[in-house]
Amino acid sequence: MAWQDNAATQPNRCGMAWQAFWPRQCGWRGQKVYVVEIFFPKDPEGVLGPPQGGHIARLEFRRRLDRDSDAREAFQRQVREEQERRRQEREARVIPDTDAGLVEFFLDTEAREIEVEIARLRPRLNQPFFDYIQRELAQIKFAITRTAEMEDRLIELEAMQKVLLEGVEAYDKLQNDLVTAKERLTKILQSSDKKSTLLEMVERNELNMSILTLLDENIASARTSNQEEAVAFMENVRTSILKYITWKKMASQLNCESVIYATGVSSTVMASQKRELRLWFTVAVCDLYECGISYSVRCDDACCYRSCFSNKVCLPFVALLVRLNTEGGGDGGANSCRPFIAFVLGGPGSGKGTQCARIASDFGFAHLSAGDLLRHEISSGSDKGQMILDIIKEGRIVPSEITVELIRKAMETTDAKRVLIDGFPRCEENRIAFERITGTEPDLVIFFDCPEDEMVKRLLGRNQGRVDDNIETIKKRLKVFDNLNIPVVDYYSSRGKVHKIDATGTEEEIFGAVRNLFASLRF
Ligand SMILES: Nc1ncnc2c1ncn2[C@@H]1O[C@H](COP(=O)(O)OP(=O)(O)O)[C@@H](O)[C@H]1O
Ligand SMILES: O=c1ccn([C@@H]2O[C@H](COP(=O)(O)OP(=O)(O)O)[C@@H](O)[C@H]2O)c(=O)[nH]1
Structure with a gap:
């Protein structure tokens, strides 16, 4: 397959905004003349210079090009010749060895060549070089008397410094983007x-x-070398990528907070969430077999909603749930948005509670600990209290309806937009009950992965007077965790929701990983 990495060969295609700062070669030295570069639509590299006429003339020219194949060919030939001329000019330039020489080199560089030269000489544009410019600037600025020549030099050096710094930053960013895209x-x-x-x-x-730009370049290159199969294959991939990007863009136009992609949701689950979905989500349904979105419907009105679910071809499908901002989206009411839900899982003593407290304080989450809710129920002296206490003492799992009901109530009483549910679901039955009763799924599952001996050590040192922090109950809890909780983690892993965090190390180190995760999720 054709592969092309154009990072180094096309340094100037990003159309950097800083061109506008660059004083033109023609008569600018000493005269402080600044000319803004204007891009000509059919001449993106600017090889033909700035347009000769106004807007109408440019339109005329473009129309003529579109109509007239001779004119188009002549134009393309002219572009090629100009490119070749510039290439030769570039090669003829002697690159100086010293910083002082390099400063003069850049001052003598035409504005349109700056991007190319920055790319070509990027390794030389290092800290010592910028320090050198800074020193020269300082000498002029702190001179006791300043001549007119020194004033001019100050202006040209400062302009060049600004252009080079911005150019280097833009170039490095472009390189990084291209490397990542590749x-x-x-x-x-x-x-x-x-x-x-x-x-x-x-x-x-x-x-x-x-990614799309790079893919386009590879498609073009495969096409040039007649690799039809590769072209067809890459165009397929391109269609899929483009659709996802379009959806993301739509989400941002809708003022959405986040885009959540839930794979493999069955139509029944979706239907059962109908009311909530109508209030909370924009849903796009796409055909997995096509590896792209076969059709899409905005589901925030009942009519579209029905047509979405009555269509049979969409199974199995991917539903893109675009959660609307409480303030900006949906019907705008206070009830129109459920909170972002993160389940926090991990063995007993893995540090869930400790990390949740920090996430809550740093990222504005409400922290709902299932264990704490159950212990609170015990201490409230309710009817169920004794039964819950007996179960916790034995390290078993409290019946789902009790726990889910406590969580649901706690969620109702918080107006936080983000909620951490700590230590729940403990088993598949818990998970199913939660999804059935609340009609929703978590947006994210954080799993703290910790070795057993470390968990035992931490639990025995917890010292909170808990009835279950003794070695017999700990052993049972660990067994329950392995047998019943891990399948929940596996389930959410298969749906791409789990973010595993290594829970060994200090509290601070672990929170570092948590922070990275939230940063990557744009919190
Ligand atoms: N990274 C860590 N290193 C050592 N001890 C820790 C760490 N994180 C938490 N602990 C301690 O381990 C015990 C269990 O932590 P906790 O957060 O209550 O776990 P969980 O909620 O998963 O049961 C607590 O005493 C806590 O202070
Ligand atoms: O959803 C839950 C959460 C907790 N528990 C019970 O409460 C105990 C303590 O759980 P917690 O999350 O407080 O502590 P951990 O075991 O994670 O240290 C567990 O062993 C279970 O007996 C439960 O039955 N369901």
Whole structure:
């Protein structure tokens, strides 16, 4: 398959905004003349110079090009010749060895060549070079008397420094984007299961225009070398990527807080969530077999909603749940948005409670600990209290209806937009009951992965007077965790929701990983 990495060969295609700052070569030295570069639509590299006429003339010219194949060919020939002329000019320039020489080199560089030269000489544009410019600037600024020549030099040096600094930053960013885009595109093209790779990337917000641009270049290159199969294959991938990107864009236009992709949701589950979905979500349904969105419907009005579910071709499907902002989206009412829900799982003593407290305080989550809710129920002296106490003493799991009801009530009484549910669901039955009763799924599952001996050590040192922190009950809890809780983690893993965090190390180190996770999720 054709592969092309154009990061180094096309340094100037980003159309950097800083061109506007660059004083033009013609008569600018000493005269402080600044000319803003204007891009000509049919001449993106600016090889033909600035447009000669106004807007109407440009439109005329473009129309003529579109109509007239001779004119188009002549124009393309002219572009090629100009490109070649510039290439030769560039090669003829001697690159100086010293910083002082390099300063003069850049001052003598034409504005349109700056991006190319920055890319070519990027390794030389290092800290010592910028320090050198800074020193020269300081000498002029702190001179006791300043001549007119020194004033001019100050202006040109400052303009150049600004352009180079911004240019280097833009160039480095472009390089990084391209390297990342290349890695991601390679991953998509090489993966054996493209659908799930794409979905994973969608979930991690990794599909962007840079990938598309790179893919386009590869398609063009494969086309040039007549690799028809590769072209067809890459165009298929392109269609899928484009659709996801379009959806993301739509989400942002709708003022959405986040885009959540739930894979494999069955139509029955969706139907049971109908009311909530209508209030909370924009739903796009797409056909997995096509590896792309076969059709999409905005589901925030009942009519679209019905047509969405009455269509049979969409199974199995991917539902893109675009959660609307409480303030900006949906019907705008206070009830129109359920909170973002994160389940926090991990063995007993893995540090769930400790980390949840920090997440709550740093990221504005309400912290609902299932264990705490149950212990509170015991101390409230309710009818169920004794039964719950007996179960906890034995390290078993309290019946789902009790726990889910406590969680549901606690969720109702919080107006937080983000909720952590700590230590729940403990088993598949818990999970199913939660989804049935609340009609919703978690947006995220954090799993703290900790070795058993570490968990035992922590629990025995917890010292909170808990009835279950003794070695006999701990052993039972660990067994229950292995047998019943791990399948829940596996279930959510298969749906791409689990973010595993290594729970060994200090509290601070673990929170570092948590912080990274939330940063990657744009919290
Ligand atoms: N990274 C850590 N290293 C050592 N001890 C920890 C760490 N994180 C938490 N602990 C301690 O371990 C015990 C269990 O932590 P906790 O957060 O209550 O776990 P869980 O909620 O998972 O049962 C507590 O005494 C807590 O202070
Ligand atoms: O959803 C839950 C959460 C907790 N528990 C019970 O409460 C105990 C303590 O749970 P907690 O999450 O407080 O502590 P951990 O075991 O994680 O240290 C568990 O062993 C269970 O007996 C339960 O039955 N269901």
